[in-house]
Amino acid sequence: MPGSQRSEERGEAEATAGDEDLGGLTPEELQQGQEAALALEDMMALSAQTLLQAEVDALYLPVRTLGQGRYGRVLLVTHRQKGTALALKQLPKASTTLRGFLHEFCVGLSLGAHAAIVTALGIGIESAESYSFLCEPVLHGDLIAFIEPKVGVPEAAAQRCAAQLASALEHVHARGLVYRDLKPENVLVCDAGCRRIKLTDFGHTRPRGTLLRLAGPPIPYTAPELCAPPPLPAGLPIQPGLDAWALGVLLFCLLTGYFPWDQPLRDADPFYEDFVLWRASGLPDDRPQPWGGLAPAADQLLGALLDPEPRGRAAVSCVRAYLGRPWKQPRGGQAGVEDGGE
Structure with missing residues (x-):
């Protein structure tokens, strides 16, 4: 994909919006998020008491690196006694707090089993230099x-990919959580034909209603409500609409091979401004150049997910209504869903 992807720095208030100022949340939505936050705190407290104290190399034999980022790495390992292949995520203590580790570890456990989410195993390890946990390998x-x-x-x-990601995000949202970090690097592929995928990396996942501030420059996946001056002094209560926006941007990338814009700011990004003006015009044929290869069904789907107004934005489940219809303009021949790339 052209261009380098900038990181999105976030500042968070470890609290949820109060009843007196819900920031667009209904009382029921706020309660769901608060219940998820309390359940997560209980799980973290229990996991802190049951961390295995050991050096990773004493228990597992490293095979190869599966992924690496600023905050840690994922290794393919085998159990030294049983030979079982596993993925081990290792987070250095120099850049990770115990609470941050426990949060990511316990969010993964709380999601349970889902076909499009990497399965976390209930094994957390603390060694002298790092925290680690185990999950299923995706190769x-x-x-x-x-x-x-x-x-x-x-x-x-x-x-x-759209169907599986929508299902995974629905699963996350049903548990009162918001994923918040959807991008291709956090979607693992299970086979060479890209038939099965799994969502991974839950370090930024938070309960619905957690107060959020954007501390760095926005990236294409950042929803526009995070780019404006915050409606609340402490931050914006996060909602599943943040994930719907990111899903729309990711689907655009899958269909075109580039981002629809660099950042969703009308005064700073002409591609985003063209999109907003096209959307407001009601003229489907007067499309901006980046949207030229998309079919009407894709226009409608992406328009629903990429509504600049968060309360007008569709839920991720809307993807299902557009499956099986053409998403790309045909290049000669009969229009339809291609079956290729394998």
């Missing part, structure tokens, strides 16, 4: 490697 890399610049992925693969 074909992340989704970014499958996206051809200025092309994307085959339409059938895009629709499979």
Whole structure:
């Protein structure tokens, strides 16, 4: 994908919005988030008491690195006695607090089993230099490697990814959580044909209603409500609409091979301004250049997910209504969902 992806720095208030100022949340939505936060705190307290104190190399034999980022790395390992292949996420203590580790570890456990989410195993390890936890191995890399610049992925693969990601995010939202970090690097691919994918990396996942401030420059996946001056002094109570926006941007990348904009700011990004003006015009054929290869069904789907007004934005579940319809303009021949790339 062209261009380098900038990081999104976030500042958070470890609290949820109060009843007197819900920031657009209904009381029921706020209660769901508060219940999720309390359950997560209980799980973290218990996990802190049951961390295995050991050096990782004494228990597991490293095979190869599956992924690496600023905050840690994921290794393919085998159990030294049983030979079982596992993925081990290792977070250095120099850059990770115990609370931060426990949060990511316990969010993964709280999500349980889902076909499109990496399964976390209930084994957390504290060694002298790092915190680690185990999960199922996914061996074909992340989704970014499958996206051809200025092309994307085959339409059938895009629709499979869309269906699975929507299902995974619905699962997260049903538990009162918001994922908050959807991007191709956090989507793991299970096979060479990109038929099955799994969402991973829950370090930024928070209960619905947690107060959030954007502390760094926005990136394409940042929802516009986070770019404006915060409506609340302490921050914006986060909602699933943040994930819906990021899903829309990711689907655009899968279909085209590039971002629709660099940042969702009308006064700073002409591509975003063109999108907003096109959306307001009601003229489907007067499309901005980056949208030229998309079919009407994709216009409608992305328009629903990428509503600049968070309360007008569709839920991630809306993806299902558009599956099986053409998402790309045909290049000659009969229009339809392609089945290729395998």
